[in-house]
Amino acid sequence: MFAAIDTPIQYVKGVGPKLSDYLARKGLRTILDLLEYYPRAYEDCRQARDIRSLVEGETVGLKAKIIKVSHIPIGTRRKIYDVLVMDGSGSVHCKYFRIPFRGYFERFRPGMEVRVVGRVVNYRGKIEFHHPDIYEFNKDENLDALVPIYVETEGLTSRKISRFVKAAIDSLKTSKVAVPETLPKWLRDKYRLRGRLESFEKIHCPPPDSGVEFSKLKTPYHYRIKFEEFFWLELLLARSHEKLKTHSAIAVRSKKNLCGKILANLPFSLTSDQKSAIDEILKDLSNSYPMHRLLQGDVGSGKTLVAFLTAVEVIESGYQAAVMVPTEILAEQHYKVANRIFSPHGIKVALLTSKSSSADPKEILAELKSGKINLVIGTQALIQEKVEFRNLAYAVVDEQHRFGVEQRQELKNKGISPHLLLMTATPIPRSLALTVYGDLDVSIIREKPPGRVPIQTRVVFQNKRQQVLEFMAKQTSKGRQAYFIFPLVEESEKIDLKDAVREYEKLVIEFPKIKFGLLHGKMSSEEKDEVMQKFRKNEIHVLVSTTVIEVGVDVPNANMIVVEHAERFGLSQLHQLRGRVGRGSLKSFCILLMGNAVSNESRERVMWLEKTNDGFELAEADLKIRGPGEFVGTRQSGALGFKMADLVSDIEILKEARQAAKNLIAMDPELKRPEHIVLRETLEERQRIFIG
Template sequence: MKDVLDSPVSLLSGVGEERSRALAGLGIQTIRDLLEYFPSRYEDYRIRDLTEVKDGERVTLAGTIYGEPSVRFYGKKKSRIAVRMVIGKIVVTAVWFNQAFVKKHLLPGKEIVVTGKWDKYKLQIVVSEMAEVDSVRLQKRGELAPVYPLGGEITLAYLRKLIQQALEQFGGQLEEMIPAPLVERYRLMPRAEAIQTIHFPPDVERGRQARRRIMFEELFLFQLKIQAHRRINRQQSEGHAQPVPLDEVRRFIQQLPFPLTDAQNRVVKEILDDMTAPYAMNRLLQGDVGSGKTVVAAIALYATVKAGYQGAIMVPTEILAEQHLSSLQSLLAPHGIQVGLLSGSLTAKKRKELIASLQMGLIDVVVGTHALIQEDVFFRKLGLVITDEQHRFGVEQRRILRSKGLSPDVLFMTATPIPRTLAISAFGDMDVSTIDQMPAGRKPVETSWYKHEQFHYVLEQMRQELQKGRQAYVICPLIEESDKLDVQNAIDVHAQLALYFSEYTVGLMHGRLSAKEKDEVMQWFSAGEVHVLVSTTVVEVGVNVPNATFMVIYDAERFGLAQLHQLRGRVGRGVDQSYCVLIADPKTEIGKERMRVMCETTDGFELSQRDLELRGPGDFFGTKQSGLPEFKVADLLNDYKALEVARQETARLVADPAFWEDAEYAALRDYLQREGILDGVVFD
């Protein structure tokens, strides 16, 4: 049966075709949309004491008119009316611009209430609204009046009136969404009352309680979708428990050339638990640059091979594929595990041989680029798929790789530390494992901040490193000179440095080079044939050149903290002390704060949290590809505790068979149906 709240908004009186179109422009098409179109703020009409009012604040004051008003006309139809008012024992001036008609209402001795902008130093209020103390208008107006985002023909007064009408007619139809035990446990305002109150709060505290209730409901329903989706996927997936010989895996770990950190041990257990469970693993492994994700991946690959399966690891670039090949061969080959490389640069003959070996099961683990997902690539028995720097691959590319096996376990890896708040939102359908500890003995990169006019000091420091036989990166935000942005560009900087360091080889890399050209430049740099590499941010991910100890980032204020940290992670990979120099003249406080934070800490998780605070959730990943929901009331940054509670409660709820059967949860099941989560799900 169709819910009356899903009826068109034209059901309300005063909403014709034209108004319907204007409301649709605000995203309001149904009664439900209108009731859930919440205020962005409130006009505060509480009468205030002058002693607590700040300069420039919008304020409502009550007082008595003292003396006659003065009127001054100037220009065409422009006027200024001023009258003195006594508020308590203070005489202030109330001013109206271009409202000459108010003069007749300003009679000495009359008590009035005025709202407007307060000037503390002139003891003056510029009035936008006025009412008499005993007026009907003042009695009808609440202390807090809602202000909504507007557009087109829709005025604030009209929208307030329409929402009031909708609440009176249909407010009783608003059903409770959150189970009664949770409403009680978390002391939440009932839903219908909360929606009435958030629009027209009788006071600040009630408004706060209504907002708290709706914030929790938004996070609760968001997490319910994620948890229900996960459960349904697990039930419908044809995952299988891999018969991993855990004793053999333990021996393999004991024979590694270095001990695992506690964090690595923890995530290895989480991954092995998933692999030996009867559903397909869908896990994100996040860890800072150099935290040891590759060895965790090697352990998982060893486990899948010993269970009788093959493993595949997909990476974004050929040079990264070769680095992984080298690391995995050194760890796995001594145990008789065959590791192969499949990339676009293989000759036709070698590629054919490798694909045949994969199909016959002669290769246990394959490392590759996008070449792995081509149609003619088949496996004998693919059990584990790992994608490194998973955000660099599209959903479709990852899906194709998964389809090469029968519901293989999937592990995504990223070196971009993501604050927990965003991890359980953006990656809510995955389990998240975090390596939040660095291996012992790693030297933190020393970071410093210089202004552009101090660049000659930086060049001398770089020369000292080059004279020791080390290498350096110089990162620029643009490829060529731009009229729009006054920032250093890679081509100019390359020309300047080639002149300055004429005795060294200075290379250039940017996004306009072909993949083959980029790989060539990086191979020369890796081999030590290029001493200074001038590059745009294409060098950011995964490149491992232990001899590079010096990093310069030009116009560093143009980058977010997460990206600056990723770039800094290109150095500090060997045994020598490494340095990162930020060249920046930030004009804003946020820009200066970023530079300070970068110099203070090398902890990627702390930086990502600070980045989130400075930039907000939408900008953290780049809004378009973030997959983050747009909440009306909830704020992922400030409401992270409620998000965590919502995740735990919804996970418990969907795991309970009663949720899928009992009448008390019908509203939530209807919601999941409306959202398309239950499409194709058959209930017993």
């Protein structure tokens, strides 16, 4: 019998103290943790399927017998594990490109009767399962039911998890322990949300007459859980956004027209997206509370110019602006552009990094403090304790995902509630813009400046690698330059991949007439700067590098980039790398080299780069394929707290939850109404999940 929903899990029938210690290491400590360990799929045992009837793309379950368990070596360090199963109609391979957990395959032996549940794929013309769930067939199992399938770990099978969950639900009902409702009644009524305990029970123990909507996780019970998961995050973000309006900031309302004069002197016109972004930012700057805006745009869309032009309004009003970037290379590039645009108009621009500055560092610090410097561009050197501003009113953080929350806050602390503009060249999928960045207003630049030549992208396999090298040599013979990107700096004993150092040495020998340079993250800043300066001056023809060139390198003469082992990168990262070329008027090429032994899924994923140059389209595809970790880091994506909700397939539920949260905060900003007391207490508890 349970006293409460937070009762330790050891009191569930069949668990006990020893197993509860193991479950605690997996994050399952209480009854509630167990109830929130949702099935990842369901097997419909009511529909008998055989191997002969399998169709690509469907998720099915079938009964079969294991014929053979083996592994296939891939290179010198990797293996593909293969479980061959057969029924009366045929056989099918169940392949694993990684081990689910230690000891997983030791459970299987030839002759064992099993149930196989998974998605059917077509791999090189053959029907297969990739990473299916396989568990021993139980003759006593109810074959007229929808069976929940849970993520398994070592020593904890799906069947065992299901047994524990059902025992917990039965005990809750028998002991009549209340499962507290976390959402107010008016909200549940408005969105037709099922009860919390009812949802737990039906999700873990589907009714006998359950339809296909269970397999798709689309029932009203799943909707309740998904809505609530999204709602807590959106409520936190809406509350955070509302609190910004209680802070004071300088309202920038310049009546001069220096921005117009600068625009008139530019050799090109702004795109309509740039104009819209400028209007949105200027409107925010005119408010008496701080702007908190994200400017996202594709590679080469002109975000930096938008930041500079909006800074003019701040400077004209008598205040200072600062732009913080992640690398010295990028800081120098921005400084040169800003100086060229602003110096004819009497705006003083300075560069401040740890290694280089536009003048004597002491002089820069003094002029920042006195207000003589209007705009400063720098790296993290800007947030050093000795850096003081006279009246910083506008803080811009470029490539914002490269900085932590603390670093961004330190830059803001250099002023008194300055307006904040975050910029990113990594297009963010809409669902992430509504969650991870949901407390920000968002401006988007999709258009590219006219005159850009589209980059020709090709996916090539290793058997044509020599042809790629010869094409690269041909480009350098015309005076062009190229990048050659590798996923590793040095050879690894664990991963069978080409590395930058070893391949650089081979290329130098094979192409003695080409001047190669080597750049990677283990080099010092001075070494990297020296290599980049030589590359800029065309003293290096081909730059062999890791992904350190992903951001901030602008060499218009470079018209070719080759990415080795492209299957190891995310689509957004490949798109960022591709953006290093095509920055001038030259016809440019992006060659994505793939390993020979890659899965259909990997090949199809990388092929997206051939289909489109649109970073936003690629970002949506990347989110669908690889999940949010590619954009916000694995740790942060886990911190979103979603145990069932999916950012791709559940975006409509996300929008509803977001609107509900915004409406609630507009109605009761501090959640002080009596009917919202539980809501406020729960939110404060959940806040620790989202932001620690």
